[in-house]
Structure formats: structure tokens, C-alpha cells
Amino acid sequence: MKRPxxxxxxxxxxxxxxxxxxxxxxxxxxxxxxxxxxxxxxxEIGFNANSAARALSGARARAVGxxxxxxxxxxxxxxxxxxxxxxxxxxxxxxxxALTLQVVASPExxxxxxxxxxxxxxxxxxxxxxxxxxxxxxxxxxQLQLPAVVIGGSGEAGAVTQIWSDDGGAITExxxxxxxxxxxxxxxxSGVPDxxxxxxxxxxxxxxxxxLGLTDAVTVPADYTGEEGxxxxxxxxxxxxxxxxIIYDNDVMAVAGLAVAQEMxxxxxxxxxxxxxxxxxxxxxxxxxxxxxxxxVSGYGAQAARELLNAIDGRRVGNVQAQTAHLTxxxxxxxxxx
Amino acid sequence: MKRPxxxxxxxxxxxxxxxxxxxxxxxxxxxxxxxxxxxxxxxEIGFNANSAARALSGARARAVGxxxxxxxxxxxxxxxxxxxxxxxxxxxxxxxxALTLQVVASPExxxxxxxxxxxxxxxxxxxxxxxxxxxxxxxxxxQLQLPAVVIGGSGEAGAVTQIWSDDGGAITExxxxxxxxxxxxxxxxSGVPDxxxxxxxxxxxxxxxxxLGLTDAVTVPADYTGEEGxxxxxxxxxxxxxxxxIIYDNDVMAVAGLAVAQEMxxxxxxxxxxxxxxxxxxxxxxxxxxxxxxxxVSGYGAQAARELLNAIDGRRVGNVQAQTAHLTxxxxxxxxxx
DNA sequence: CCCCGTGACTTAACCGGTCAAGTACACTCC
DNA sequence: GGAGTGTACTTGACCGGTTAAGTCACGGGG
Numbered sequence: 001m002k003r004p005x006x007x008x009x010x011x012x013x014x015x016x017x018x019x020x021x022x023x024x025x026x027x028x029x030x031x032x033x034x035x036x037x038x039x040x041x042x043x044e045i046g047f048n049a050n051s052a053a054r055a056l057s058g059a060r061a062r063a064v065g066x067x068x069x070x071x072x073x074x075x076x077x078x079x080x081x082x083x084x085x086x087x088x089x090x091x092x093x094x095x096x097x098a099l100t101l102q103v104v105a106s107p108e109x110x111x112x113x114x115x116x117x118x119x120x121x122x123x124x125x126x127x128x129x130x131x132x133x134x135x136x137x138x139x140x141x142x143q144l145q146l147p148a149v150v151i152g153g154s155g156e157a158g159a160v161t162q163i164w165s166d167d168g169g170a171i172t173e174x175x176x177x178x179x180x181x182x183x184x185x186x187x188x189x190s191g192v193p194d195x196x197x198x199x200x201x202x203x204x205x206x207x208x209x210x211x212l213g214l215t216d217a218v219t220v221p222a223d224y225t226g227e228e229g230x231x232x233x234x235x236x237x238x239x240x241x242x243x244x245x246i247i248y249d250n251d252v253m254a255v256a257g258l259a260v261a262q263e264m265x266x267x268x269x270x271x272x273x274x275x276x277x278x279x280x281x282x283x284x285x286x287x288x289x290x291x292x293x294x295x296x297v298s299g300y301g302a303q304a305a306r307e308l309l310n311a312i313d314g315r316r317v318g319n320v321q322a323q324t325a326h327l328t329x330x331x332x333x334x335x336x337x338x
Numbered sequence: 339m340k341r342p343x344x345x346x347x348x349x350x351x352x353x354x355x356x357x358x359x360x361x362x363x364x365x366x367x368x369x370x371x372x373x374x375x376x377x378x379x380x381x382e383i384g385f386n387a388n389s390a391a392r393a394l395s396g397a398r399a400r401a402v403g404x405x406x407x408x409x410x411x412x413x414x415x416x417x418x419x420x421x422x423x424x425x426x427x428x429x430x431x432x433x434x435x436a437l438t439l440q441v442v443a444s445p446e447x448x449x450x451x452x453x454x455x456x457x458x459x460x461x462x463x464x465x466x467x468x469x470x471x472x473x474x475x476x477x478x479x480x481q482l483q484l485p486a487v488v489i490g491g492s493g494e495a496g497a498v499t500q501i502w503s504d505d506g507g508a509i510t511e512x513x514x515x516x517x518x519x520x521x522x523x524x525x526x527x528s529g530v531p532d533x534x535x536x537x538x539x540x541x542x543x544x545x546x547x548x549x550l551g552l553t554d555a556v557t558v559p560a561d562y563t564g565e566e567g568x569x570x571x572x573x574x575x576x577x578x579x580x581x582x583x584i585i586y587d588n589d590v591m592a593v594a595g596l597a598v599a600q601e602m603x604x605x606x607x608x609x610x611x612x613x614x615x616x617x618x619x620x621x622x623x624x625x626x627x628x629x630x631x632x633x634x635v636s637g638y639g640a641q642a643a644r645e646l647l648n649a650i651d652g653r654r655v656g657n658v659q660a661q662t663a664h665l666t667x668x669x670x671x672x673x674x675x676x
Numbered sequence: 677c678c679c680c681g682t683g684a685c686t687t688a689a690c691c692g693g694t695c696a697a698g699t700a701c702a703c704t705c706c
Numbered sequence: 707g708g709a710g711t712g713t714a715c716t717t718g719a720c721c722g723g724t725t726a727a728g729t730c731a732c733g734g735g736g
């Protein structure tokens with residue numbers, strides 16, 4: 001089926017291509033009557049502007065890019081990204097921007113993809129997640145002057161727009177809550193230590209534990225996968241002075257930890273309290289349902305997309321703080337057994 | 339930063355734009371020496387062909403589209419889609435095709451998105467999931483002559499390329515296995531009944547149960563969410579003659595079912611055996627780990643992407659059967675207690 | 677009556693590739 | 707020596723939009 005172009009509309013309306021372009025874009029230069037006639041014809045023949053032609057003549061590509069840098073096996077089960085993506089979509093769809101996705105294996109590959117996308121004029125901007133210390137992607141974004149918004153990390157991305165939430169505050173709340181319940185041997189299973197938000201959380205965790213006099217607070221690094229979550233949990237629980245509460249950096253590891261505890265015959269929350277991060281439906285799915293640090297992930301995504309569209313339109317906003325995760329107590333936390 | 343074009347390369351190499359185009363695309367018409375020189379310059383200045391210009395002059399957009407038609411809250415936790423997506427990517431990335439994503443609310447919206455994408459020449463083809471009976475999308479795909487591959491559903495999509503797996507065979511295997519263990523009150527919690535693969539499974543389930551003389555085999559429809567999975571499970575377990583085994587249409591509902599059983603004080607697998615569909619890491623994460631109908635979801639996705647690229651290149655292949663899901667026994671199934 | 681301003685268009689260049697058709701030159705062969 | 711055949715390019719049209727610049731008719735003011 002031959003797809004209609006503005007030339008087709010022009011012919012049928014008996015005007016020039018230019019007039020059609022003005023009419024469709026709401027620009028002055030055509031009378032109201034002609035505009036209506038042209039719009040009616042466009043509607044009738046199901047016209048959609050060729051995005052390539054539009055992009056070619058200097059306009060936007062009307063697409064933004066997202067790279068995901070986690071192994072496929074983690075992506076599938078990690079609710080975080082899908083939550084983010086559906087948030088992006090809510091915002092982008094409304095402005096009829098498309099979202100282009102690419103799964104990569106390393107930050108270096110991400111840089112390659114950014115360069116390629118930008119060179120191909122395929123996208124107008126990118127959303128950057130999983131910020132690291134001295135992230136290789138930031139200088140490239142600046143060099144390319146590629147509009148971007150960085151999720152997580154406040155101030156670490158130089159001049160690039162950033163959106164972040166106060167993870168330190170959230171973890172502090174979680175620790176205080178556990179201490180209030182009577183716990184004093186609290187451990188933590190963290191995500192990938194290279195990631196900036198992991199470091200923020202670790203620092204805050206150490207700080208609040210120190211300030212509350214919890215001397216044996218320990219963080220075991222893991223990688224967000226269930227397997228590593230199980231391994232870390234096992235390591236913590238077979239020790240002599242085993243913790244009475246564990247905080248996990250995501251819900252997948254928390255669920256895995258719960259399974260390990262059950263497998264070892266420990267009761268949750270009787271023998272072990274569990275706090276998860278990122279309250280996906282997964283947390284309420286298991287038994288007992290997990291106490292979690294909740295936040296509106298898809299709202300976070302929507303906000304990020306909004307900021308990116310701002311950045312693309314040249315309205316720069318330096319640094320946006322999103323809602324802080326708040327504690328949602330459920331059945332997996334209780335005072336420790338005496 | 340000004341992005342380099344073939345004109346820039348042409349100037350530096352002292353040849354015409356046309357020669358550069360031939361050189362970059364591996365076409366005859368330039369000498370080997372010139373080609374090398376041009377490629378070196380392209381490499382040096384970091385050239386990437388403008389995809390809009392390329393698409394405009396009749397070539398491919400080098401992008402394929404995927405619409406996801408499930409509520410955001412399900413998408414996040416449903417490992418199936420992310421598995422598929424990472425499979426697509428593995429294949430598309432290798433051919434440097436981009437994947438464009440759109441989350442929609444209804445099949446009608448999906449149709450709209452297809453029309454828009456096609457009109458905008460934004461994509462070369464689409465991947466269609468969640469086939470329904472008399473699916474409204476199929477005639478539109480044919481009308482637009484939009485290359486497509488339909489996942490799930492063999493024969494129901496007319497002339498469109500399809501890829502499917504033998505879900506009936508898989509569920510038959512699961513029922514036979516449970517019967518061999520000694521179960522005869524087997525229930526099933528299904529996915530959305532409108533979806534074609536749900537119907538295939540239901541039919542096969544009823545058939546094998548009838549042939550094995552299981553008279554009270556019942557299917558409770560749900561919608562793939564944890565909440566519905568819990569509700570359906572509760573409904574099944576509070577009845578008088580409660581089943582000793584339940585088969586779930588996805589792993590999220592199976593995990594929810596496990597939690598309900600534990601909450602009701604039933605032991606799994608002692609009092610209740612559980613079989614999940616789509617063996618994501620989630621199944622091995624919980625305690626006990628779930629027996630599942632496994633398949634290589636991301637391999638399935640890769641195969642679908644391959645078929646789509648074939649269809650785009652005009653190499654039509656009618657109907658491809660993917661690997662049948664096979665039973666992976668784990669801790670959630672055992673003979674029923676006498 | 678003429679000039680000027682304005683609204684409603686048309687014209688044509690341009691974006692950055694692709695590709696059919698044309699050209700220039702070397703080389704072979706009768 | 708001239709026709710014929712390649713090879714290695716160049717030229718220029720074209721894809722489908724956008725947009726600056728140009729045209730033309732009409733109306734009002736001096």
C-alpha cells in the first residue's frame with residue numbers, strides 16, 4: 001500500500017506542498033478555511049508525516065534512547081527497569097515520542113551506542129541509568145552535546161540534567177525502624193558496589209549504624225541477582241553471631257534471602273527480619289509479605305522522561321530530587337525473639 | 339558538535355558523495371585502494387550514516403517495533419516480556435537494528451500505533467504478542483503489508499509469519515507427571531482467557547484430564563497478576579475437595595499461590611504440589627523452588643526476531659515451531675500425602 | 677490614481693543519503 | 707587505428723518533509 005505524502009494531500013486540495021506543511025503544523029500562512037480542508041483530507045486518507053523526512057529537514061527525530069546494561073538473566077526478573085520503562089512511556093507516548101531500547105553488556109558499549117544513535121540522528125536524547133563513579137558516559141554525553149537525564153546521582157554528572165532520590169535518608173529510616181523494634185545485629189546485602197547509588201547507601205548505612213552504636217553492622221556486596229542474594233544471605237546466617245535483620249538493596253535478593261532463611265528452618269520474622277528495597281508487587285506476593293522501602297518507580301520514570309523532554313527543548317533544569325523511598329512495614333519485620 | 343556527513347568524507351578524500359556511498363556500502367564502483375582510504379577517513383572522524391536520510395531514500399528504517407499491551411503494574415514483574423526483549427535484542431543488535439517500544443492499553447491502541455509507525459516509516463516491521471481470537475491486529479497488518487511475526491498461535495494469523503510452541507503438549511506432560519506422582523485432583527489457574535494460547539492450554543488440559551479420568555479437573559481464569567493468582571488459589575483451596583496439585587499459567591501466579599498455601603498452613607509439596615509455567619529465575623528463588631514448564635524465553639525471542647528480519651527481507655517463512663516447554667521438576671512437586 | 681502593507685499562497689532550496697545514468701580513461705583485440 | 711569493453715569514478719535526480727524568499731491580489735490611505 002502506497003503511503004500518502006503531503007504531495008498527495010496537496011494535489012487533492014489543489015494547493016502546494018508548502019501550504020500543506022503550514023496547515024498541518026498550525027503555522028500561519030494559510031487561511032482558516034484551507035487549513036480545515038487540508039486537515040480533513042489528511043484525516044481521510046490517513047496521513048502520517050514521514051518521520052525520516054521530518055528528521056532530515058532539521059527537526060527532531062521524536063525518539064529517545066535507553067540502554068540497559070545488565071545481563072539478560074537479571075533484566076527479566078528485575079521489576080525496576082520495567083517500572084521505569086512504563087513510566088517513561090506514559091510521558092513519551094503523550095508527546096508521541098518513541099522509546100528506543102538497546103541491551104548492552106558494558107558501559108563502554110553504552111558509549112558506543114550513544115555515539116551511533118547520535119550520529120545516525122536516531123534519537124533526540126537519552127536516559128542514563130546505573131551511574132558509576134567517574135562514569136565514562138558523562139564526558140561523552142557532554143562532548144556530543146546529547147541531551148540526557150541521569151537517573152540517580154546528584155551532582156556527579158556535571159552539567160547533565162539529573163534526577164535522584166535520597167537513598168541515604170531512606171536507608172537511615174529503615175535502620176532506625178529496625179533498631180526501634182529491638183534489633184542491634186543488622187546486616188545489609190548490597191547491589192553492585194561500582195554503582196553510585198550503592199555507595200551512597202553503604203555510606204549512609206555505615207553512618208547511621210555507627211551513630212546508633214551498632215558495631216557489627218556489615219554490608220555484603222552482591223549483584224542484584226537471586227543467586228548472589230542467596231549466597232550472601234547464607235554467608236550471613238551461618239556465621240556465629242548471625243544478624244537478626246537484613247536489609248536488601250532490591251526485592252529480588254530479598255525474596256531469595258527469605259527462601260534461604262526458610263530453607264535453614266529460620267522463621268521470618270521470628271528469627272530474622274527482612275527489609276527489601278524497591279517495593280514491586282513481588283514483595284506482597286511472597287509469604288510473609290516483605291517490609292519494603294517503597295517508591296513510585298514508574299512515577300520516577302515519568303518524571304525523568306519529563307525532564308529529558310525539557311532538556312531536548314533546551315529548557316535546562318540542573319538537578320531534580322524525586323520522592324524519597326518510604327518504609328512500608330509488612331509481615332517480614334518484627335521484634336527479634338529474646 | 340557538527341555531525342559528519344558523507345559530503346565531509348568526500349571532501350577529505352577528494353572524491354564525490356556517490357563514491358563514498360559505494361565505498362561505505364561495499365558496493366562495486368570504487369577501487370580497493372579508494373575504498374580503504376574512505377573507510378579509514380570515516381573511521382577517523384567517527385562517521386555514522388544519518389538514518390533519516392537513509393530511510394528517506396527508500397532504504398530501511400532499520401528499526402522494528404514492539405507494543406506491550408498489559409497494565410504497567412503487571413509488566414514490571416512479568417519476566418516473560420523482558421526475557422523476550424533481551425532475546426530480540428541479541429538478534430537485532432547484531433544486525434544493528436533498533437527496537438522501538440510502546441506500552442499501550444488495548445489492542446485497538448496497538449493498531450493505532452502500528453498505523454502511525456508505518457505511516458511515519460519509523461519501523462520496518464513489528465513483533466506481535468498476545469494473539470487473541472479474531473485478533474483485530476492481523477487484518478491491519480495485512481492491509482498495511484507491514485512485515486510482522488506473530489508470537490504464539492499457529493495458523494490463526496493468516497498469511498503473517500508466525501512462531502509458536504506446543505503449549506498443549508507441555509501441559510499434557512505436566513498433567514501426566516502429576517498423575518504419575520499419584521495426584522488425581524488437579525486444578526489449573528490460567529492466564530487471561532481471551533488470549534489464544536490460554537485457550538490452547540485450556541483445551542489440552544481438559545482433554546488430557548478427561549482421557550486420564552480426572553473428572554474434577556477445573557481451570558480458574560485469572561490474569562497473570564499475583565493478586566489474581568492469590569485469589570484463584572484461595573478459592574481453590576477453601577473448597578471441600580481441594581486439589582492436591584495446581585498448575586499455573588505463569589510463574590508470578592505460582593509464587594503467589596505458594597504464598598497463599600503457606601499462609602493457610604499447608605505444606606508444599608506435602609499438601610499441595612505446584613507447577614509453574616515459564617521458568618524464570620523467580621521459580622528457583624523461592625522456597626521450595628518451583629517445578630516449572632521451562633523454555634528458553636530469550637531464545638524464543640531471538641528466533642522471532644530472526645524470522646522478522648527474514649520477513650522484512652522478503653524471505654517469507656510461514657510458520658515456525660519453537661522448542662516445546664519441558665518439565666523441570668523441583669521441590670514444589672511430590673506425591674500427595676495419603 | 678498610485679503606493680504600500682498584508683494575507684494567502686507558490687516556488688525552490690535544503691537536509692543527507694542512494695542509485696541510475698553518464699563520462700573519462702586505460703586496455704585489449706582484430 | 708579504431709571499435710569495443712571494463713573500471714573507476716562523477717553527476718544529478720530523488721526520497722518527503724521544512725522554510726526562507728518570492729509572487730500576487732486586494733484594500734486602504736494619502
